[in-house]
Amino acid sequence: MGDDKNLFEMIEKRLDQALLPVRPEENYISSLNNRLFSHPRISIERDNTLKIILFLCLAFFTGFAILILINEIFRNGSQKKAL
Amino acid sequence: MNFTEHDYDSILDQAIKGDEEAFSFLYQDNVKKIYNYIYYRTGNSHDAEDLTAKVFQRALGHITKYKKTNVPFSAWLYRIAHNLVANWHRDNSRRKEVPIEDQIDLRVKTEIPEKQIEMRQEVEFLLKAIRKLSNDRQLVLILKYVENLSNKEIGDILGKSEGAIKSLYHRTLLELKDSFELPMD
Numbered sequence: 001m002g003d004d005k006n007l008f009e010m011i012e013k014r015l016d017q018a019l020l021p022v023r024p025e026e027n028y029i030s031s032l033n034n035r036l037f038s039h040p041r042i043s044i045e046r047d048n049t050l051k052i053i054l055f056l057c058l059a060f061f062t063g064f065a066i067l068i069l070i071n072e073i074f075r076n077g078s079q080k081k082a083l
Numbered sequence: 084m085n086f087t088e089h090d091y092d093s094i095l096d097q098a099i100k101g102d103e104e105a106f107s108f109l110y111q112d113n114v115k116k117i118y119n120y121i122y123y124r125t126g127n128s129h130d131a132e133d134l135t136a137k138v139f140q141r142a143l144g145h146i147t148k149y150k151k152t153n154v155p156f157s158a159w160l161y162r163i164a165h166n167l168v169a170n171w172h173r174d175n176s177r178r179k180e181v182p183i184e185d186q187i188d189l190r191v192k193t194e195i196p197e198k199q200i201e202m203r204q205e206v207e208f209l210l211k212a213i214r215k216l217s218n219d220r221q222l223v224l225i226l227k228y229v230e231n232l233s234n235k236e237i238g239d240i241l242g243k244s245e246g247a248i249k250s251l252y253h254r255t256l257l258e259l260k261d262s263f264e265l266p267m268d
Binding site: 007011015016017018021022024029033035036037 | 103106107110111114115118119122123128131132135136143202205206209210213224225229230256259260
């Protein structure tokens with residue numbers, strides 16, 4: 001029992017010697033603080049011209065296809081009336 | 084400047100709302116604790132700096148989702164640090180351990196060389212044994228010896244009672260006693 005107590009005291013003494021506070025460098029602390037709150041000043045602008053052209057082409061062809069479809073429907077209707 | 088618990092609480096509230104200045108205060112208040120914890124878990128200052136930065140970047144990214152409880156704010160940071168250290172250990176499981184050298188030199192610089200070598204070996208041996216302990220046990224030792232926290236304060240961080248911490252600490256000493264044959268003076 002007494003031996004155990006001595007042994008624990010010895011371990012605690014060694015822990016006290018081994019686990020000392022370490023200080024990170026002040027430069028590190030301040031530069032990390034700055035890095036955390038620095039907002040990027042450069043924003044990347046992507047060239048969307050190709051996307052816009054593709055979208056306009058698609059819209060144009062869709063509109064054209066709808067017009068043909070409506071035209072076909074009306075033509076079929078007038079042919080049926082004539083018969 | 085002395086801050087009361089109420090002041091700290093309102094700073095935390097502001098940080099949760101996205102106030103950068105308030106978060107900066109929380110950073111300044113906790114960075115050394117988190118660095119120390121990671122330093123003793125990883126064993127080198129380079130990874131400690133890298134992981135400490137990641138802890139605060141992650142905390143800043145999620146601070147608006149932080150839910151206030153009775154547990155101190157630092158407990159949340161320790162939990163983030165614990166997860167990052169666990170990932171680091173997993174990713175580096177094949178990497179050789181780097182011995183802690185900086186603080187040992189500071190500690191033994193007044194000793195004679197033979198004594199210095201002997202003490203350095205003992206400290207390295209003990210630190211290796213500590214790193215083999217479970218996460219909770221390592222955290223108890225680091226908070227108790229490095230941060231000088233009481234059992235109650237450690238309990239608040241770990242979400243356990245003072246008695247549970249006392250018992251955990253006792254079991255930790257028993258494990259340390261068993262894990263290596265302590266050279267008796």
